[in-house]
Amino acid sequence: MESLTLLKVGGKIVEEPDSLVRFLDDFAKIDGQKVLVHGGGRSATKMAERLGVETQMVNGRRITSAEMLQVVTMVYGGLVNKNVVVQLQSRGVDALGLTGADMNYMLADKRKNAEIDYGFVGDVKKVDGEKLKSLICQNIVPVLAPLTHDGQGNLLNTNADTIAGEAAKALAKLYDVTLVFCFEKKGVLRDENDDDSVIPTINKQDFDRYVESGVIQGGMIPKLQNAFNALEAGVKQVIITKADEINKNSGTTIIL
């Protein structure tokens, strides 16, 4: 099978012009077939504030009212996605922005939760890897926004890490997939105040131990759970690294 790099960028990187430019320079240099997944939560929160739409988070997840869905549709599907696409095109990367509704490539169910109504939030149900492949075969680089749909006319807000993990799993049937989660830190840190305390390799056992001892916590937990799910579903390797080191073989490698 051919190899493919699926890279997820989130956090501050994609929302600050300077770091975005540096990141896209690096992303453009990655050889071979590739897919980019982006977040945009900070921009959504800022835009919601400007529009007087209240942001409510529960366990790091955004409660998505109908009004907030409009905000994230504008920000993720429009502002962030198109800004990334247009800048990749200027670097000779033939990018194409997609939500899950575009080409119907990622279907989700509206989250059902007895305790919390998350609103228009999607849990991924089906990913059409062949549709993505039909683009990739034409040397197109899909740029995936963190939005899915329910097939019934509703977009659904979906965590970008989840989008990356699910897309990687679907593509793992068609490619040797390396899934890269990159953000502002150099990798999974042993001490969150020490940027150089990167843990080079984490397996499932290590993970359970680190969570128990509190070394790994907060938003890193679902990120790593996604990574293990992806590996169990056939993804070749998962790397967590700093955005400006994606071409440097550094960061934390996750194995089963």
Place this chain on the structure above:
Amino acid sequence: MESLTLLKVGGKIVEEPDSLVRFLDDFAKIDGQKVLVHGGGRSATKMAERLGVETQMVNGRRITSAEMLQVVTMVYGGLVNKNVVVQLQSRGVDALGLTGADMNYMLADKRKNAEIDYGFVGDVKKVDGEKLKSLICQNIVPVLAPLTHDGQGNLLNTNADTIAGEAAKALAKLYDVTLVFCFEKKGVLRDENDDDSVIPTINKQDFDRYVESGVIQGGMIPKLQNAFNALEAGVKQVIITKADEINKNSGTTIIL
């Protein structure tokens, strides 16, 4: 050559939930290969107002400051485009939303005008009909937002009628194209206060005469100029009709 319908919907239709639903029901019923182009100016103006961004129009064209470009990127590329795409998917139409930057299908130059600085407004330079065809061949229905790009990392605001005309011209090399402009009126009206005064056919001579006598004026003039340009470039026919009559063989047919 196979036939293809390229339909442009604008004005109130696409921005009001009820009329949008009716329109998409009708659009889904159009047989054969098709492309949809949408506007969204009213939504952009409303969103700009909510965000405190001033809207400035000159000759019906929006002056597009950097801030206004963000608004139209969000509204055209995100809110309106994805809303149309997700609702088409729920009707079994395999829609894919595109700006000119996506797949680099439509390049433009930033408008140069000695008298007025239009800001980030694009004049179309190059349309890649083959890229659109590669999608259409897979039974995908491209949904085109009124945004182009300059190949240097900038999105450009571009009139939706222009997008429709330019896409139709490029596709006319590959398909027998019927270009349909649909909006809230039944066609080109002899008397703008009489909805039933539709002019069934207009040729170039009629057009010049109608403009001179003031029967055709305002926003209808560039719309018809686009139509004649398209016909001269090989588009088979251009129809201007009411949105809810697109399957009824009514409206005004434009011929050379």
